[in-house]
Amino acid sequence: MNFALHEQSQHNPLLQKLESISVLSDEEKQAILHLPMNVRVLEADTDIVRDGDRPSDCCLILSGFICRYKVLSDGRRQIMGFYIPGDIPDLQSLHLQVIDNSVGTLVKSSVALIPHQSLRDLWQRYPNLGEILWRDTLIDAAMFREWLIGVGRRSAYQRIAHLLCELLMRMKAVGLANESGCDLPVTQSEFGDALGLSTVHVNRVLQDLRRDGLIVLRGSSLTIPDWEALQTAGDFDPAYLHLIKEEAP
Amino acid sequence: MNFALHEQSQHNPLLQKLESISVLSDEEKQAILHLPMNVRVLEADTDIVRDGDRPSDCCLILSGFICRYKVLSDGRRQIMGFYIPGDIPDLQSLHLQVIDNSVGTLVKSSVALIPHQSLRDLWQRYPNLGEILWRDTLIDAAMFREWLIGVGRRSAYQRIAHLLCELLMRMKAVGLANESGCDLPVTQSEFGDALGLSTVHVNRVLQDLRRDGLIVLRGSSLTIPDWEALQTAGDFDPAYLHLIKEEAP
DNA sequence: CGTACGATTGAGAGACTTCAACAAACGTGG
DNA sequence: CCACGTTTGTTGAAGTCTCTCAATCGTACG
Numbered sequence: 025m026n027f028a029l030h031e032q033s034q035h036n037p038l039l040q041k042l043e044s045i046s047v048l049s050d051e052e053k054q055a056i057l058h059l060p061m062n063v064r065v066l067e068a069d070t071d072i073v074r075d076g077d078r079p080s081d082c083c084l085i086l087s088g089f090i091c092r093y094k095v096l097s098d099g100r101r102q103i104m105g106f107y108i109p110g111d112i113p114d115l116q117s118l119h120l121q122v123i124d125n126s127v128g129t130l131v132k133s134s135v136a137l138i139p140h141q142s143l144r145d146l147w148q149r150y151p152n153l154g155e156i157l158w159r160d161t162l163i164d165a166a167m168f169r170e171w172l173i174g175v176g177r178r179s180a181y182q183r184i185a186h187l188l189c190e191l192l193m194r195m196k197a198v199g200l201a202n203e204s205g206c207d208l209p210v211t212q213s214e215f216g217d218a219l220g221l222s223t224v225h226v227n228r229v230l231q232d233l234r235r236d237g238l239i240v241l242r243g244s245s246l247t248i249p250d251w252e253a254l255q256t257a258g259d260f261d262p263a264y265l266h267l268i269k270e271e272a273p
Numbered sequence: 274m275n276f277a278l279h280e281q282s283q284h285n286p287l288l289q290k291l292e293s294i295s296v297l298s299d300e301e302k303q304a305i306l307h308l309p310m311n312v313r314v315l316e317a318d319t320d321i322v323r324d325g326d327r328p329s330d331c332c333l334i335l336s337g338f339i340c341r342y343k344v345l346s347d348g349r350r351q352i353m354g355f356y357i358p359g360d361i362p363d364l365q366s367l368h369l370q371v372i373d374n375s376v377g378t379l380v381k382s383s384v385a386l387i388p389h390q391s392l393r394d395l396w397q398r399y400p401n402l403g404e405i406l407w408r409d410t411l412i413d414a415a416m417f418r419e420w421l422i423g424v425g426r427r428s429a430y431q432r433i434a435h436l437l438c439e440l441l442m443r444m445k446a447v448g449l450a451n452e453s454g455c456d457l458p459v460t461q462s463e464f465g466d467a468l469g470l471s472t473v474h475v476n477r478v479l480q481d482l483r484r485d486g487l488i489v490l491r492g493s494s495l496t497i498p499d500w501e502a503l504q505t506a507g508d509f510d511p512a513y514l515h516l517i518k519e520e521a522p
Numbered sequence: 523c524g525t526a527c528g529a530t531t532g533a534g535a536g537a538c539t540t541c542a543a544c545a546a547a548c549g550t551g552g
Numbered sequence: 553c554c555a556c557g558t559t560t561g562t563t564g565a566a567g568t569c570t571c572t573c574a575a576t577c578g579t580a581c582g
Contacts, residue, residue, distance in 0.1 A: 076512075094422055097508050102422045116415075119408040124415055124513040151397075158407050159368040165414035166365075166373055172417060173343055173351045176424040176469030180570075211528065220425030222571055227530060259346050263325075264373040429538075460560065471539055476562060492547090 037198060038084050041110025044197040044267055045163060046156045055150055059143075061136035071128040072114070072135065079117045081137040085109050088133020089209050093217065094125045103218035105167060106130075106191060106210070110198045115161055118143060131209045159266075166264040175220045178259065180229045183219045185258030188239060192248060193262055205240075205247035233257075286447060287333050290359025293446040293516055294412060295405045304399055308392075310385035320377040321363070321384065328366045330386040334358050337382020338458050342466065343374045352467035354416060355379075355440060355459070359447045364410055367392060380458045408515075415513045424469045427508065429478045432468045434507030437488060441497060442511055454489075454496035482506075 039056055042048060048056075063086065066072065072083050075094060090107040104125065107113040113127045118140055147154025167190070174183045191208060195201040212230065213223045221229075233239045238254045240247040248254055288305055291297060297305075312335065315321070321332050324343065339356040353374065356362040362376045367389055396403025416439070423432045440457060444450040459467075461475045468475070482488045487503045489496040497503055 092418075094418070096422065096426055100426055102426045104418050104421055116411045119404060119411050120415070120515055122512065122515070124515075125418060148400075154403075155368060158410070161407070161411060161414065162365045162368055165410065165417060166369070168414060168417035168421060169341075169343070169353050169374060172353055172421045172424060173345065175421060177345055177349055177351045212530095213528075223528090224530085224572080225570055228570095231530085263371065266369055266371070266373075461562095462560075472560090473540080473562085474538055477538095480562085 037086055037110035038112070040198050042156055042160070044110075044269075045159060046268065048156070049152075052150050052153055055146060055153065059138055059146065061138055063134060063136050065134045066129050066132065068129055068131045068133075071126055073117070073123050074126045075124060077117075077123045078121050079114060079123065079140075081139050082112050082117060082143060083114050083127070084112050084136040084138055086134040086136055088135075089130045090127060090133060090135075091130055091214070091218070092125055092127050101217045102220070103214060104171065105164070106218070108191075108194060108198065108200060112138075112160070115157060115164075130214060163264075163266050166266065170264045180219070180221050180225055181232060182258050183221070184215065184226070184229050184233065185238065185254050186260050187215070187219065187258075188246065188248070189255055189258050189260035189262075190265070192246070193265060193267075197265075197267055204249065204251070205245065207244055208241075208246040209244040286335055286359035287361070289447050291405055291409070293359075293518075294408060295517065297405070298401075301399050301402055304395060304402065308387055308395065310387055312383060312385050314383045315378050315381065317378055317380045320375055322366070322372050323375045324373060326366075326372045327370050328363060328372065328389075330388050331361050331366060331392060332363050332376070333361050333385040333387055335383040335385055337384075338379045339376060339382060339384075340379055340463070340467070341374055341376050350466045351469070352463060353420065354413070355467070357440075357443060357447065357449060361387075361409070364406060364413075379463060412513075412515050415515065419513045429468070429470050429474055430481060431507050432470070433464065433475070433478050433482065434487065434503050435509050436464070436468065436507075437495065437497070438504055438507050438509035438511075439514070441495070442514060442516075446514075446516055453498065453500070454494065456493055457490075457495040458493040 036057060038059075039048075039053060042056070061084065062081070066088075072090065073079055085107055087109055090111070090113060091103045092105045092107065092113055093101050093103045095101050105113075107127070114123065117123055143157070147157065170186075170190070174186050178186065188208075192201055192206055195206040200206060210218075212226045215221070215230075216223045216226045219226070230239075230241060234241065236257075237249060238257055240249065254260075285306060287308075288297075288302060291305070310333065311330070315337075321339065322328050334356055336358055339360070339362060340352045341354045341356065341362055342350050342352045344350050354362070356376070363372065366372055392406070396406065419435075419439070423435050427435065437457075441450055441455055444455040449455060461479065462472045464470070464479075465472045465475045470478075479488075479490060483490065485506075486498060487506055489498065503509075
């Protein structure tokens with residue numbers, strides 16, 4: 025690997041993300057760095073794609089914090105996943121014409137739009153990259169399954185602990201966390217929508233977690249004093265993230 | 274399409290399933306019909322793959338009823354999806370070496386094992402088939418998301434109605450349902466594990482659904498007298514199944 | 523300095539669970 | 553073909569987790 029390439033990969037979130045879930049050749053890395061990207065800056069609470077859209081681009085997150093959600097007929101909202109720099113939350117639009125959920129920012133974020141055609145060309149030339157992107161969509165599905173287990177079978181206390189474990193581990197994988205914590209710009213109301221809990225209850229359970237010394241959460245700054253303990257509390261096993269090097273945060 | 278091919282496709286569940294979500298050329302159909310398949314008959318409550326396995330084949334369901342599940346550390350079980358003939362519940366093993374959940378039969382079933390390599394060869398020759406399989410894994414993910422919404426935000430009554438809608442619609446798509454119902458070999462305890470409810474509560478809500486005239490469920494035989502009504506009760510919108518021809522059952 | 527949004531607290535209500543018992547259906551072997 | 557055990561379905565009652573409603577507090581920001 026030449027130095028210039030290494031330099032660049034430090035600053036390309038997509039490359040860093042893909043390298044966290046598989047191994048790329050130098051040629052493949054170059055191909056990714058040369059993808060055409062149309063950068064946009066979006067304010068907080070802005071939709072990137074909406075339920076029913078038929079987008080012609082995929083959206084790579086460069087900075088910020090994004091969520092996937094769906095609004096029910098009675099107006100309540102279920103958040104189905106959080107997305108961070110390096111993620112492409114609407115990669116599925118490559119093979120499903122109509123998007124069946126919405127994706128929007130939680131805070132001011134910057135994203136890069138990549139035309140579907142560029143991605144198709146990419147894996148026509150580098151079939152391995154196609155498989156890696158497929159792999160990425162499968163990991164996305166694995167996260168839904170794990171989320172489902174939490175909402176279906178875990179107590180509120182476990183659910184929140186589990187979610188915090190997942191987020192910190194993913195942030196760590198793309199270099200967005202420090203030793204024992206990270207920035208987490210998610211309101212208690214958003215946690216509630218994600219975990220199927222009311223805001224009031226989220227608040228109470230967060231206090232329990234603080235009381236038990238498992239988390240320090242002030243504003244949007246999360247610190248985890250005892251990683252092992254939080255992992256146990258949340259029944260968290262990172263296998264489903266399919267990271268190639270599993271390091272304890 | 275020649276007659277012989279049409280004949281065969283009638284009896285190949287995989288073909289029927291893939292044709293419900295996309296369009297295949299005659300050549301592609303032939304390729305699928307010639308996939309090497311190692312048929313196995315499995316008793317009820319038998320695991321096909323287990324959490325942690327590294328399989329070298331994919332498993333196509335030919336007959337029976339299968340579920341995807343995960344067992345929590347405290348022994349409780351969350352079922353994350355039901356699978357019917359034509360489905361390949363462990364297609365993900367093509368790109369994720371380690372399986373992060375288990376798949377097992379609910380009743381006596383027959384499955385066909387297809388070597389990973391045969392599938393890779395298939396889409397090397399017919400790239401379009403690769404995209405269709407990718408599409409299938411994305412639809413799988415969409416079903417998890419919809420399941421998640423149910424477990425997270427819908428009442429037990431809505432959840433059960435929604436699940437019954439989904440199952441009937443999918444059965445219909447592969448020709449396993451009659452005009453207004455189908456065979457559904459799922460116990461109340463399994464419904465509970467799938468929906469995050471206790472068996473007792475499932476029983477009571479099923480009685481409510483019967484009382485309201487939305488379902489007739491005797492043994493494993495499900496009849497839906499009023500499709501519209503059940504769909505409304507379950508807040509069901511089949512868009513997420515991404516079927517190419519949406520017909521009301 | 524007011525306003526708005528998010529966090530916090532209290533109290534009462536409801537959906538669902540757990541425990542326990544019993545009835546019905548099913549398959550199996552004698 | 554019946555007796556038997558096992559699984560599945562059904563019912564009752566008590567308990568609990570979580571929700572809803574409503575009010576208050578804190579803080580960032582124009």
